[in-house]
Amino acid sequence: MHSKKQVPVKYYVGIDVGSASVRAALVDEFGTVVAHADQPIQIWEPQPDHYEQSSADIWAACCLVTKKVVCGIDASQIRGVGFDATCSLVVVDKHFQPLAVNSEGQNYRNVIMWMDHRAVSQVKRISATQHRVLSYVGGVMSVEMQPPKLLWIKENLQESCWEKAGYFFDLPDFLSWKATGVTARSLCTVVCKWTYTSDGGWDDTFWKMIGLEDLVKDNYEKIGNHVLSPGESVGKGLTPEAAKDLGLPEGIAVAASLIDAHAGGLGVIGADVKGHNLPCENQPITSRLAMICGTSSCHMGVSETPIFVPGVWGPYFSAMVPGLWLNEGGQSATGKLIDHVVRGHVAFPELQSKAAASAHSIYTYLNSHLDLIKKSLPVGFLTVDLHVWPDFHGNRSPLTDLTLKGMVVGLTLSRGLDELALIYLATIQAIALGTRHILETMQAAGHRINTLFLCGGLSKNPLFVQMHADVTGKPVVLSKEVESVLVGAAILGACASGDFASIQEAMAKMGKIGRVVQPNHEHKRFYDKKYEVFLKLVEHQREYRSIMNSL
Secondary structure, three states: OOOOOOOOOOEEEEEEEOOOEEEEEEEEOOOOEEEEEEEEOOOEOOOOOOOEEOHHHHHHHHHHHHHHHHOOOOHHHEEEEEEEEOOOEEEEEOOOOEOOOOOOOOOOOOEEOOOOOOOHHHHHHHHHOOOHHHHHEOOOOOOOOHHHHHHHHHHHOHHHHHOOEEEEEEHHHHHHHHHHOOOOEEHHHHHHHOOOEOOOEOOHHHHHHOOOHHHHHHHHOOOOOOEEOOOOEOOOOOOHHHHHHHOOOOOOEEEOOEEHHHHHHHHHOOOOOOOOOOOOOOOOHHHEEEEEEOOOEEEEEEEOOOOOOOOOEEEEEOOOOOOOEEEEEEEOOOHHHHHHHHHOOOOHHHHHHHHHHOOOOHHHHHHHHHHHHOOOOOHHHHHOOOEEEOOEOEEOOOOOEOOOOOEEEOOOOOOOHHHHHHHHHHHHHHHHHHHHHHHHHHHHHOOOOOEEEEEOHHHHOHHHHHHHHHHHOOOEEEEOOOOHHHHHHHHHHHHHHOOOOOHHHHHHHHOOEEEEEOOOHHHHHHHHHHHHHHHHHHHHHHHHHHHHHOO
16 A cells, blocks of 8 residues: 655734734634744833834834744745734835834934824814715725825924835835835725725825925835735745745745734634534625724725725725725724723722632733623623723714713712623723724624624633624634634735635635624613714713714
8 A cells, every 4th residue: 555645834924013912823724823922122112102012123023023932843844934023114214224103313213103193183184075985985084094194294303204215114014025125015905994996096186285296206106106915925025034024935935914903804704614504604695794803903894896984994895805895894892991990990900809819811800800790681781880981982883073071970889890891891891882883883784794703812702702793793703713813814825826816715725613602682672772872972972072062
């Protein structure tokens, strides 16, 4: 008998730059994360609403984590590299050296983070133009997009930054340039955050109308005139310098990148669901909503034809899944909000010590504590008199109102662990109610979504997942690999290597389902009432602000 020759497994490296850390994973051709590493990165907050990072610090972290995950692996089996990152703005001079995005002149702080809200007045002026490109971003410019940040730099750092700038990169594109030496941009970044349109490219009239006519010069060289589809191979792969930095062989395929949330969507939305009795089985991928839940949350829905949803970004053609239009809703603070509420409570030190004594995380302990105090009630019903409006950092979707503030209704003088657990629960419910608000707005515009696919850090919290199922009334699918964003980045590398014919083929093979969480339909009436209260909260906020503004 002749034994079959064993074919070596193919591996891909996915590198994800989040808000506070860089992560890398070695992922095999079947979508299994074989090795994983992470490294924190610095955030500077020189003044309120100003958040800055360093591209050198970020690249150093990318190199460190990549070397860790490929250690001991035969380099010939590593076929491609994919990057994803937050949609932060990187500024470099004509020689690709970092330029300060701050008045202190600290050049190493050359990144304006996605969550930076310094450009609020610029956003208002850009939105007021009602230029046609704004119809692709929900009708209103967002402070998380790049045009207002660029305008802020021109108006506030004219000599020290604007006039010296050679290139403005979205962070995902900066990483692919650093790896390949090619300044090509990803269709994902320029369409979603820069107002590039997939049918017409850059619109000269928009940039001139908002006062950034300088960027039109030299065929948009500063912001990109060579655009690639996500997953397309960039240049000749890793340069010798980048290969040495990352601990990988020279010439390995490097993919055109994605924004981090879109990589998460790629990692989960195309998974094979056969045999799980889900409403999206035998339905097109357009019946699914991918939710990437971390510091903030993004809600990704795709359609075969463009759907314009008020207050929801898009439609963007081929920005995530080639050939399909993407709409992207979002909540600016979710994981960050839960942390803020829990850690700011007077009972937090008690929670910390009790969680440590039981060898559990603070959130596992809180979930257990809620089970203890619920008595005969379902856990969710504990908040019948406690309600939260979650926009502590403004509303991204579907109200697109940066000025909205958080609200808590139903507080008492109690200060103990029970009260901390209840406000934690009410905050999670508020985030889920916000998702329902986004979902209903998308459905009203023409989407037909019946199943949620969750990934990201918050998807590890069973209470967060169950509340999203119960509040929306839809089943929630969790991926087999918790690190779906990294799997999505690796899928890009797999496509760039040529090992898969398309992103769709790679998604189906490398995206795997783990667990399905069904909604408890017996609780529907309670959450319908909570949703009524939820919508009343924002009405009341606008009413009292109108009263005060009449002074």
